[in-house]
Each structure stands twice: as C-alpha cells, then as structure tokens.
Amino acid sequence: MPKVVLVTGATSGVGRALCQRLLREEEELHLCLACRNPGRAEALRAELVAARPSAQVSTVQVDVSDLRSVLRAAGELRHRFRRLDYVYLNAGIMPSPHLDVKALVSSLFSRNVIHVFSTAEGLLTQEDRVTADGLQEVFATNVFGHFLLVRELEPLLGAGDSPRRLIWTSSRSARRANFRLEDVQHREGREPYSSSKYAVDLLSVALNRHGNGQGLFSSVVCPGTMLTNLTYGILPPFVWTLLMPFIWLMRFFANAFTLTPHNGAEALVWLFHQKPESLNPLTKYLSATTGLGSNYVTTEKMDLDENTAEQLYRHLLELERHVRATVRSAD
Numbered sequence: 284m285p286k287v288v289l290v291t292g293a294t295s296g297v298g299r300a301l302c303q304r305l306l307r308e309e310e311e312l313h314l315c316l317a318c319r320n321p322g323r324a325e326a327l328r329a330e331l332v333a334a335r336p337s338a339q340v341s342t343v344q345v346d347v348s349d350l351r352s353v354l355r356a357a358g359e360l361r362h363r364f365r366r367l368d369y370v371y372l373n374a375g376i377m378p379s380p381h382l383d384v385k386a387l388v389s390s391l392f393s394r395n396v397i398h399v400f401s402t403a404e405g406l407l408t409q410e411d412r413v414t415a416d417g418l419q420e421v422f423a424t425n426v427f428g429h430f431l432l433v434r435e436l437e438p439l440l441g442a443g444d445s446p447r448r449l450i451w452t453s454s455r456s457a458r459r460a461n462f463r464l465e466d467v468q469h470r471e472g473r474e475p476y477s478s479s480k481y482a483v484d485l486l487s488v489a490l491n492r493h494g495n496g497q498g499l500f501s502s503v504v505c506p507g508t509m510l511t512n513l514t515y516g517i518l519p520p521f522v523w524t525l526l527m528p529f530i531w532l533m534r535f536f537a538n539a540f541t542l543t544p545h546n547g548a549e550a551l552v553w554l555f556h557q558k559p560e561s562l563n564p565l566t567k568y569l570s571a572t573t574g575l576g577s578n579y580v581t582t583e584k585m586d587l588d589e590n591t592a593e594q595l596y597r598h599l600l601e602l603e604r605h606v607r608a609t610v611r612s613a614d
C-alpha cells in the first residue's frame with residue numbers, strides 16, 4: 284500500500300522542494316498537494332509526474348485562512364482517502380514585513396550577531412489583517428486553519444497498523460516573549476509571525492499529549508532561512524543577490540542560512556524516515572547547512588511548558604466550537 288502524504292503550501296518554496304525530494308527518494312507514495320491556487324497546483328502536479336511518470340500525485344484546493352474552504356477540502360479528503368500517513372502542515376505567510384535596518388546594523392556589532400541572524404529577533408515587524416471570518420490572518424493561516432484541518436481529518440488519522448504523522452513547518456523565530464495566552468491571535472502586538480510559530484510549537488506538544496495513545500505523532504521543524512516568496516517579501520530578489528557574498532561568509536558561522544528550498548527541506552525529509560516513537564515531542568528539528576553547502580539536521584529544545592500547551596489547545600477547541608456555530612448559522 285503506498286503511503287499517503289498530504290502537503291499544504293506545496294506550490295512554492297520548501298513545500299514544493301519537499302514534494303520533489305520525496306518523489307525522488309520514495310518508491311511507494313501517493314502525494315496529495317493541498318493548495319489554494321488550482322492553476323499552480325495542477326502545474327506542479329504535471330511537473331512532478333513528468334519528472335517521475337509512475338508517481339501518484341493528486342491535488343485538493345484549500346485556502347487554509349478560510350474556514351469554509353478548510354471544511355470543504357477536509358470533506359473531499361475524507362471522501363477520497365481511507366487514511367493519511369503523513370500530513371505536512373507547511374503553508375504559511377508573513378504579511379507586509381518591515382525590516383528594522385537600524386537594529387540590523389547594530390546587531391552586526393553585537394555579541395549576539397549569530398543568534399539575531401538565525402532568529403531575526405528584534406529585526407522584523409509585520410502588518411496583520413483580519414480575514415472574512417473575523418480572525419487575524421497570520422494566526423488563521425499559520426495556526427488555526429491547520430488546526431481545524433487536523434481536527435476535520437481525525438477519521439483518517441485514527442488508530443491503524445502504523446503511526447500517523449503530523450509535521451509542522453515552524454521557525455527558529457518562534458519566541459515565547461511574542462506569544463500571550465490572553466491574545467493568541469496577536470491582535471495587539473507587532474510580531475504576529477513569531478507569535479504564530481510559537482503557537483504551532485505549543486500546539487504540536489498538546490497534539491502529542493492527546494494523540495500519541497491513538498498512534499498520532501506530531502513534530503515541528505524549521506527549514507532555516509531560505510530565499511522563497513516569503514523572504515522576497517522582506518527584501519526584493521536583487522537585494523538578496525547583492526547580499527550574497529556576505530551571506531556565504533555568514534554561513535560559516537550560522538548554520539541557519541539554508542538558502543535554497545531544497546536545503547530547507549532537509550529536516551522535513553529526514554523526519555519522514557524517523558520512527559516517531561524515537562522523536563522527542565519537546566524538540567524542534569532544524570534544517571542546517573554548513574559553510575561548504577552540506578545539509579544536515581540539528582535539534583533545539585523548545586522554550587515552552589506543557590501547561591501552556593494544554594491551555595492553548597483548550598482555547599483552540601473553544602474557538603473551533605465558536606466558528607463552527609457561526610458557519611452553521613450563516614449557511
């Protein structure tokens with residue numbers, strides 16, 4: 284039986300590289316591309332099948348920031364598949380990022396330079412929006428839409444003869460100081476991206492607590508800093524090109540500059556092969572690249588506690604009840 288793998292945000296960046304690498308490395312696989320843009324999804328499907336004609340690749344349309352779209356897509360997946368072996372919860376956004384150039388320059392002369400360049404701590408703020416469902420867009424996309432998808436896919440992720448896996452694309456920029464249980468959507472702060480990734484880390488811990496007994500295992504990864512549509516929103520491609528000599532030099536000191544989506548996918552592919560029982564739920568798995576360009580996976584203990592994880596989980600369940608009631612009454 285081929286393993287069934289669902290990937291959100293497969294049309295570009297690390298999601299796309301993950302699909303290419305999995306199909307190149309794995310014989311028996313059914314890859315389902317969960318994408319918001321059907322044209323791009325079909326173009327990717329055709330490209331993957333052209334590269335490997337025996338590959339089984341399908342698509343499903345989903346905008347993870349739109350709750351009705353998530354409910355509809357999950358219904359379609361329940362209809363199409365009897366089980367999902369791996370779900371990569373990878374789609375993510377960072378809207379209208381602002382780089383604090385003064386902080387960037389002063390970090391160059393600080394002892395913290397490697398940490399700051401690996402995590403972007405203090406360097407970036409974003410402007411979030413509110414979705415048609417009334418949620419903060421970064422939270423809806425990076426966290427809640429995916430949470431609802433997982434909840435809706437529970438019948439396909441339940442106990443079976445082999446473990447089921449959730450693999451979240453988080454970030455080294457997830458930071459406890461940017462997250463508050465009283466404001467999980469980050470309505471008030473200026474770092475919704477970091478807050479959303481911290482929420483992802485917490486959520487993964489809670490999902491393990493509630494799912495491991497039924498054979499469901501969750502992990503978080505950071506692909507490192509890559510040049511993708513997301514980072515081209517921070518600096519345009521030509522500026523990244525100008526910075527390249529500096530970045531190549533930085534790579535000898537900061538392994539987080541993976542730069543290409545292929546390199547960034549290292550930890551996502553590595554996790555595919557690991558026995559979930561051997562993984563630590565409190566560890567983040569990081570793609571890393573050496574100065575000479577070799578890829579490897581390293582780990583980081585997450586700065587969180589299980590009590591906060593549980594409280595966030597309950598909060599998300601409550602929000603889920605609320606949005607389901609709203610969707611029902613509007614239909």
Ligand SMILES: NC(=O)C1=CN([C@@H]2O[C@H](COP(=O)(O)OP(=O)(O)OC[C@H]3O[C@@H](n4cnc5c(N)ncnc54)[C@H](OP(=O)(O)O)[C@@H]3O)[C@@H](O)[C@H]2O)C=CC1
Nearest residue numbers: 292294295296297319346347348374375508509511512513
């Ligand atoms: N780039 C980096 O340096 C880092 C990225 N990450 C994380 O990696 C993940 C992938 O980002 P990356 O590859 O860099 O960025 P890209 O912008 O290249 O890819 C993002 C993907 O997510 C999809 N997407 C965005 N919003 C939605 C939505 N509402 N519904 C469905 N799909 C959506 C995009 O679809 P579409 O093609 O339609 O736009 C695209 O396929 C994100 O979670 C990001 O936070 C983490 C650390 C560093």
Ligand SMILES: CC(C)=CCC[C@@H](C)[C@H]1CC[C@H]2C3=C(CC[C@]12C)[C@@]1(C)CCC(=O)C[C@@H]1CC3
Nearest residue numbers: 400401402403406454455456508517526529530
């Ligand atoms: C000289 C030089 C390398 C300049 C680039 C400065 C910044 C644009 C980068 C420094 C740290 C980077 C970083 C990210 C984006 C680009 C930087 C701010 C991320 C926020 C991208 C998305 C993530 O999930 C984490 C990354 C942390 C580091």
